[in-house]
Amino acid sequence: MKEYIGQINGRTRTCGLVGNPVEHTMSPVIHNSLAAMFGQNFVYVPFHVRDGLQEAIEGAYALNILGMNVTVPYKSEVMQYLVRTDAKAEQIGAVNTLVRTEGGYVGYNTDMPGLYRAMEEDGICLCGGQVLILGAGGVARAVALLAAEKGAEKICILNRTLGKAQDIITELSEVLAETKENGTPELLALPLSEYEKLGGEEWIGIQATSVGMFPQNEDVIIKDAGFYQKLKAGYDLIFNPYETKFMKLVKAAGKPAYNGLKMLLYQGIIAYELWNGVAVTEEQAKEVFEAMKKEMKVQ
Ligand code: ATR
Numbered sequence: 001m002k003e004y005i006g007q008i009n010g011r012t013r014t015c016g017l018v019g020n021p022v023e024h025t026m027s028p029v030i031h032n033s034l035a036a037m038f039g040q041n042f043v044y045v046p047f048h049v050r051d052g053l054q055e056a057i058e059g060a061y062a063l064n065i066l067g068m069n070v071t072v073p074y075k076s077e078v079m080q081y082l083v084r085t086d087a088k089a090e091q092i093g094a095v096n097t098l099v100r101t102e103g104g105y106v107g108y109n110t111d112m113p114g115l116y117r118a119m120e121e122d123g124i125c126l127c128g129g130q131v132l133i134l135g136a137g138g139v140a141r142a143v144a145l146l147a148a149e150k151g152a153e154k155i156c157i158l159n160r161t162l163g164k165a166q167d168i169i170t171e172l173s174e175v176l177a178e179t180k181e182n183g184t185p186e187l188l189a190l191p192l193s194e195y196e197k198l199g200g201e202e203w204i205g206i207q208a209t210s211v212g213m214f215p216q217n218e219d220v221i222i223k224d225a226g227f228y229q230k231l232k233a234g235y236d237l238i239f240n241p242y243e244t245k246f247m248k249l250v251k252a253a254g255k256p257a258y259n260g261l262k263m264l265l266y267q268g269i270i271a272y273e274l275w276n277g278v279a280v281t282e283e284q285a286k287e288v289f290e291a292m293k294k295e296m297k298v299q
Helices: 027-038 053-062 077-079 089-091 111-121 137-151 162-179 194-195 245-252 261-274 283-296
Strands: 011-019 042-048 067-070 097-101 106-110 130-136 154-159 184-190 203-207 229-234
Touching: 011 027, 011 053, 011 089, 027 042, 027 067, 027 261, 027 283, 042 229, 053 077, 053 106, 053 283, 067 261, 077 106, 089 111, 089 137, 097 261, 111 261, 154 162, 162 184, 162 283, 184 194, 184 203, 229 245, 261 283
Parallel strands: 011 042, 011 067, 130 154, 130 203, 154 184, 203 229
Antiparallel strands: 067 097, 097 106
């Protein structure tokens, strides 16, 4: 693969990441690798925005910046500064990709389609599946909406604070009542402490809390090895560490375990496709994934 920062000249188009902090982002590796593969005169840079998000977005637009990724803590706040938000992103309540149009940026959410593409590639099928979501924050809610949209048969949300899991389930049933004619999934909210009540062995477990994230590598949402027997596969949305304690416990139960790095890859690829009007091939995606692993020193 070519060196990913190409020659910068008067025609170079710029995209970037807005967040706080941004020092550890993997996105420049994704986008600059893709630009090199496509031979596009394109560069992607991090922008550390400590405050003044509105000025940052308006300034980026005035500077003719082609597109932006938006990360923590701005994914919801940014929506008020856009000319339009895509319906799915609106429903999720979070935007991670801005696309330049006449009059302003349009906001999209590529995180959930990114997760979906990653799961598909890993052979994990949400359609007709029993989906067990651990956590009930913004990410868990988005995953629950994705599972419902993709036709999961059962969706259970397991969370320390039961009320938050119940709120998501109530919202899901309202959304489903509006959009589905028949075949709505079975919905369930459970407190984390009552995981033993779950029937077993067919759940696709999706770990959507920050428990176990670097540097708390040894933390895990449920320690009991018996719980992991109830899973068919385990997906941790964390990618640092590369193998979380949750994944280790899933593997110890003899089930396949995946981290969130591929979701990160595909959210980036979908953003790149939106900005540049190209289609990234499977081969190219693999090459970018290798570059990401190299950056993480997990080759
Ligand atoms: P995000 O928007 O990124 O999803 P969040 O809204 O802060 O983040 O949600 C974090 C989730 O992780 C919550 O479901 C939280 O549980 P509570 O709803 O009970 O707060 C869960 N979480 C965080 N730390 C936890 C811990 N130590 N044990 C169990 N659950 C935890």
